[in-house]
Amino acid sequence: MSNAIEFPKNFLWGASTSAYQIEGSPLADGAGPSIWQRFAHSPGNIRDGDTGDVACDHYRRSAQDVALMREIGLQAYRFSISWSRVMPSGRGAVNPVGIGFYDELVDRLLAQGIKPMVTLFHWDLPETLDNQGGWLNRDIADWFADYARVMFERLDDRVTSWATLNEPWVVSDGGYLNGTLAPGHHNRFEAPIAAHNLLRAHGAAVKVYREVGKHEIGLVVNLEPKYPASESAADQQAAARGHAYMNGQFLDPVFFGRYPEKMKDVYGDAWPEWPAEDFELIRQRLDFIGVNYYTRSVTRDEPSALPVRAVAVRQPLATYTETGWEVYARGLSDTLEWVAARYGNPPLYITENGAAFFDPPVAEGGRVHDPLRIDYYQKHLRAIHEVIQKGVDVRGYCAWSLLDNLEWAHGFSKRFGIVHVNFATQERTLKDSAYFYREVIATNGAVL
Numbered sequence: 249m250s251n252a253i254e255f256p257k258n259f260l261w262g263a264s265t266s267a268y269q270i271e272g273s274p275l276a277d278g279a280g281p282s283i284w285q286r287f288a289h290s291p292g293n294i295r296d297g298d299t300g301d302v303a304c305d306h307y308r309r310s311a312q313d314v315a316l317m318r319e320i321g322l323q324a325y326r327f328s329i330s331w332s333r334v335m336p337s338g339r340g341a342v343n344p345v346g347i348g349f350y351d352e353l354v355d356r357l358l359a360q361g362i363k364p365m366v367t368l369f370h371w372d373l374p375e376t377l378d379n380q381g382g383w384l385n386r387d388i389a390d391w392f393a394d395y396a397r398v399m400f401e402r403l404d405d406r407v408t409s410w411a412t413l414n415e416p417w418v419v420s421d422g423g424y425l426n427g428t429l430a431p432g433h434h435n436r437f438e439a440p441i442a443a444h445n446l447l448r449a450h451g452a453a454v455k456v457y458r459e460v461g462k463h464e465i466g467l468v469v470n471l472e473p474k475y476p477a478s479e480s481a482a483d484q485q486a487a488a489r490g491h492a493y494m495n496g497q498f499l500d501p502v503f504f505g506r507y508p509e510k511m512k513d514v515y516g517d518a519w520p521e522w523p524a525e526d527f528e529l530i531r532q533r534l535d536f537i538g539v540n541y542y543t544r545s546v547t548r549d550e551p552s553a554l555p556v557r558a559v560a561v562r563q564p565l566a567t568y569t570e571t572g573w574e575v576y577a578r579g580l581s582d583t584l585e586w587v588a589a590r591y592g593n594p595p596l597y598i599t600e601n602g603a604a605f606f607d608p609p610v611a612e613g614g615r616v617h618d619p620l621r622i623d624y625y626q627k628h629l630r631a632i633h634e635v636i637q638k639g640v641d642v643r644g645y646c647a648w649s650l651l652d653n654l655e656w657a658h659g660f661s662k663r664f665g666i667v668h669v670n671f672a673t674q675e676r677t678l679k680d681s682a683y684f685y686r687e688v689i690a691t692n693g694a695v696l
């Protein structure tokens with residue numbers, strides 16, 4: 249038997265981005281502001297005062313960027329729709345130029361044989377909805393379902409793969425518990441309510457899709473395996489709390505219609521009683537789960553680290569990325585096997601995977617040498633192949649990210665792209681990792 253790696257015949261190879269991180273022009277042509285427009289323009293929230301005002305200027309350069317995708321040989325492109333570009337007030341009136349941008353982008357992609365994979369919400373909530381409570385207002389499930397219906401009715405004749413939300417955990421943890429991301433709240437009573445309403449909104453949108461949609465819809469979650477730092481009961485319990493908080497908090501309600509028991513232990517008096525009917529809404533049948541994987545956490549008990557009371561322990565011999573994440577490909581295979589075993593082997597896409605390393609400037613001849621990123625991709629793709637061989641139903645992979653972009657509160661300081669962006673000139677340059685990925689796609693993994 250040859251040792252050559254080969255992915256399944258129809259395995260889908262893509263790359264991912266998100267609206268606020270690449271588009272720029274946040275208020276152009278009738279678009280309304282999102283909470284990231286407000287958060288980025290509030291001093292101190294984003295490193296170096298960076299904002300998404302220009303970012304990768306993709307709103308104006310999308311034709312050029314689709315040509316780049318073609319040059320790399322992408323079979324799919326995962327992107328998000330800016331809710332407030334399409335519905336400036338988040339509800340009611342649709343902005344024809346705004347929705348037209350996405351309509352045209354989909355046509356451009358299809359003309360190049362690239363499958364659009366659309367995420368309806370990637371953190372950039374319309375500011376007007378936040379002013380009405382945003383994810384803390386139970387009505388947002390209806391607001392989101394109305395927005396989803398508009399997008400399904402406009403694009404489902406050409407878009408065959410939809411995701412409702414990107415990483416609800418980050419929205420709850422960063423936006424409401426720790427305040428590091430928009431809308432910048434720091435409130436342990438708000439965080440579980442926001443997480444719950446994100447799940448309700450997800451369910452409401454899937455219900456609408458089952459009425460009007462003809463293809464597939466799923467949920468994208470970030471998953472991070474938690475390994476106890478020692479055999480002590482305290483560290484084992486800390487890892488279990490961290491696992492429930494980051495991994496089970498969203499998948500258990502979606503698949504089982506209930507939260508992990510440990511969520512009460514995490515939030516204590518801040519954990520509400522939930523109406524039973526909410527879980528009937530949340531647990532809509534899904535066609536796939538999108539898994540975003542970056543790193544693992546070796547976890548120890550830390551009573552002062554509220555509310556989870558768990559912290560990651562740095563691994564002395566490991567390689568770390570520029571965002572301080574350990575490179576640990578085994579965590580991806582462990583996570584995928586956990587999802588398959590716990591939730592009945594659902595169809596999966598790896599919707600994000602990648603790393604920020606310190607990239608050198610563009611060298612003579614227009615090359616950007618990023619060997620650490622190539623090594624990162626090689627290790628993680630091999631880990632995926634390993635679990636596919638064991639029967640885990642992984643259907644595709646999207647590298648994060650197509651372009652260097654606005655890495656949220658890190659600004660432009662952290663580069664995840666396989667394509668380098670000179671933010672002063674907007675020049676794009678394929679990094680060595682883009683050429684590597686082109687070979688991976690062309691050989692369906694055989695070069696790994």
Ligand SMILES: N=[N+]=NCCCCNC(=O)[C@@H]1[C@H]2[C@H](O)[C@@H](O)[C@H](O)[C@@H](CO)[C@@H]12
Nearest residue numbers: 266414415418470472540542543600655
């Ligand atoms: N500690 N720690 N653990 C890692 C936790 C990861 C949570 N952040 C993400 O997954 C975000 C996801 C986002 O979709 C994208 O918009 C971001 O640009 C990437 C890169 O940051 C990733």
